[in-house]
Amino acid sequence: MNNTVTPGKAKLVLNDVSFYYGDQPALKQINLQIYANEILAIFGPAMSGKSTLLRILNRLSDLAEEGRLEGEVLLDGKNIHDPDVSVIQLRTRVGIVFAVPVPLPLSIRENVTYGPLLRRGRSKGELDDLVESSLTAAALWDEVKDRLPEPATALSGGQQQRLCLARVLALEPEVILLDEPCSGLDPISTMKVEEALLALKESHSIVIVPHNVQQASRIGDKAAFLLMGELVEYGVAEQIFTRPKDPRTDDYITGRFG
């Protein structure tokens, strides 16, 4: 497999990463580089290992019972499974937004400050600034700035998803992972999330599992096609969606299966 990659230092590198649930392989020998200031779209049919791949990047995969990882994941050149790496700190550097928004049973403001308050040493003024900047970057500030003490569950589904994005942004992460963040959203909310992501790309690495090929081609700089746990093709998004090299990629994006 000869992939086109951007020159420069990769933020995240996966070397021969395989993942098993029990004896069942979910990912097979994945090699992938993720760069700063880019959006990588990982697409493929259901059960191809996309969510597992995301969860490996911030070690949420550790929570899976019977889960087993082979290979290595490097963040800024450092293996994230090294014993001296704090998994708690790793998860604040590599934040994740899930498909179904899960606001914690707290107020809107408390959802945003949840992550920062887990660590010590923040003044109220700093927190206020962080709440505003995070919500602004998630394109939600104008809608909620007057109702921060209200329960987060009072928000609409689209607003909840942007709140979950803001909650991750408040961690001030370097990498943002998004697992089908727009799957339950209407087109307008989807547009707002995508606009927020395009702006965030300026300062972050973003890995998204889009909910369809259209979204992958709209916002992806790079794209990776996963099929049955195998990385079929990886490269510049525009090229993958117009002139895929592998016939399986071609079949999938032209709608012959999946």
Added chain:
Amino acid sequence: MNVSRYTMQKVAFAIITTAAISVVIPLVLVIGYIVAQGIGALSWEFISAIPRNGMREGGIYPALVGTLWLTIGTAVTSIPLGVGAAIYLAEYAADSWFTRTIRLAIINLAGVPSVVYGLFGLGLFVIFLRFGMSILAGSLTLGIMTLPVIISTTEQALVAVPQSFRVVNASLGGTTWQGIRKVILPQALPGIMTGVILGLERAAGETAPILFTVAAFFLPRLPHSVFDQTMALPYHLFVISTQVPGMPIRIQYGTALVLMAFVLTMNLLATLIRRHYRRRRQW
């Protein structure tokens, strides 16, 4: 055939409705009978005076205070242990032979007859640890008896909190303990409190566990410390119902009424707490 299905449904419905109503009847009868027989004995003196004339006159104040102290003592001994064990089982423990053994122990603990707890308390706390017949020994005995109730209801309340909150906490860089303290425990609190109060309520009404560990036959004064004996309502009721000749019936039923009111008040409290928090619940 269709007609017979609907007929069957009506028959079944009639049977289960009758069953539901029948459940209420004994409760209404018991409460009604005790209230009717005991209400005449109730007065300020009855709940605020010490018993006189071989308990045939005066009040039940020392027994009421004793039961209150025993309930508090039971809470102090059983809540930290029970809630702690439940958090361990629900949030930390993986399924292993070790946790299966703990669970088995809890189930068996729940099945032990209360009089056996009384004997155990006598052997361990009163004699071996030399606490003597005391509020301390009685509270510890009642506390152990209450543990299974508190553990199982607390564990259920914790397990009922959505798993996704735990994942979100981890994904935001929270430790398991931070997630428990900031999200899981507050959400489970109403369920925990309900279970705790129901457990304490059972302890407050028990006679056998306090029989050999704390309860005094007749002690017309308040206890001085946790190492003191005390009268207690359930045992006092037993004594005046069976051990004292010439006991006025209305004093027996008046005592039963106060004990019942004590327990039902706790029950009501549990219900109110549950309702209050259910209105605030957000998922």
